[in-house]
Amino acid sequence: MIEVIDVSKRYGKHLAVDRVSFTVDKGEVLGLLGPNGAGKSTVMNIIAGYIPMTEGKVTVDGLDVVEQGHEVRRRIGYLPEVPPLYPDMTVDEYCTFVSRIKHVPAKKRKGHINEIMERVQIADVRRRLVRNLSKGYRQRVGLAAAMIGNPEVLILDEPTVGLDPKQIIEIRNLITELGKTHTVILSSHILPEVNAICERIVIINHGRIVASDTPENLSARLGGGKDLVIRVPGQAQAALGILEGVGGINEVDVMGEREEGTIDLLVRSERDTRSDIFFAFSKAELPLLAMKPFDLTLEEIFLQVTQDPQEGSNNVSSVS
């Protein structure tokens, strides 16, 4: 459905996107993951036809984004990083305007807008001025604008930014549902988010693709949550001694004192060692104050996926 072939974007001497290639199949939900400034928005702007690429080619449904731009834009709904809203309009006026520029037939306009407003839950603010809406509502009005005209492809740049946890879950569910009938590209800098919604993840850093895989394969490569952080009272020596007696542990890193009088340890194992660790400490009468899976921050994921798998485990010295 969407083919991105060797796309580069240069701003003066700065290379914002460096030979990025990927394809999205019809009905697939693809996640673009990367820290801020990685080039996610630039890639999305190029696919949506807002800015031209310096090199390369993008096709949507076999149509060239540059050469047949008008046809491509009929097939794409785009939610940019900042929702493109007119603050002096009411939500109703705004949606009507968008439906006009997307050529929704006048007869179907009202029903279509009502249906979308219900789906993104903005019907209760339809008579309010956009300038008076909260960030969460603005984001959802922007999402509604992308959905108007029922385009086959949805490009959503950080769709859950600024929403509260309940709304995030609702929007995630909505996107999952939309993914059944649409081709969706969404970007995020939050790993669990793309994990939850996307069928495939492309990780971008410094304008380059550093990994492209399914969420399952990706988390397997990242240690699959077998790494643990534990907190014990006293000094590290005692705890290290106990952990030596537990089988299946590859490595233990001392992370330092996070709470007064305690010590945090990062335990890397090849299998699930939680019960063994628990019983070992209880036998030694040293209480485990906390035990939690070690979540990698995005920066650490980049370190890991860009590194040789053998070296990967030596490099994590601190956890945020």
Added chain:
Amino acid sequence: MLAVYLKDLSGYFRTFSGYVFMSVFLLITSIFYITGNVLTNSADYNNTLGSILFIFILVVPILTMRLMTDEVSLKTDRLLYTSPVSFTDIVLGKYFAAVTVFAITLLLTSLYPVSMSFFGNLAVWEIVGGMIGFFLLGCVSIAIGVLISSITDNLISAAIGTFGALLAIMFIDSFRSIYPVETNPNAVFAALLALGVAFWVYRMTRSPALGLAVAVIGLGVVGLVFWLKPELYQGFVYHIFGWFSMFYHFLSFQMGVLALSSIVYYLSFTGLVLFLTVQILEKRRWS
């Protein structure tokens, strides 16, 4: 086009800008109407219109400064440019929205001559002709404002740019009438013009060779004509600047003459400026 037109037309009345334009326009015209017609007991309304042509320099920026710059600053250009509407749709929609506000305001000022008609016989058709000319002059000015709004990045530079451009066009008439008509100064001007074009070509293509070639050819042609037929340069500046002198073309309307040539001039000038706007937007987007 209709969607953009309706959005921007209602936008004028959703914010202050439409009301500001109307009040400033009506205030200035009413002052000149009172001093030029009422207090002086004169029925020559076209003379009043002729004396307030400067009004466009003041009020057109109010009307056009926001049109394109707002889309950029609100980042709504992302919505417009990724929707199935063309630049022609966008530019024409915005242009006609501004022209509509201007037309409504101008229609309100027709109350002045109507109120005069109660006190004597008016040369009705002369005044209608004058107002048509006034309207067309406004249409050209608005087109220039739309052009400048789409090449500037913010509201202030759009407003100042439009003000300056219209002011310069207004001064062209004085400039061309004081510039000597003799051959030599006009030939010098033609040579400078050729150099200017060459520099512009160099700026656009970034190729020194091409710029130099254009300069050499241009100066060569200027020199050749000067050698063979120097009398061609007589009044050269006067004619060249005549093309831009849109305020001058109002004179025939002021005298109550619906000159076809002036109507064609205004319409083609407007069309050319709008065409240029679309081309510039296309180029800015894809480069």
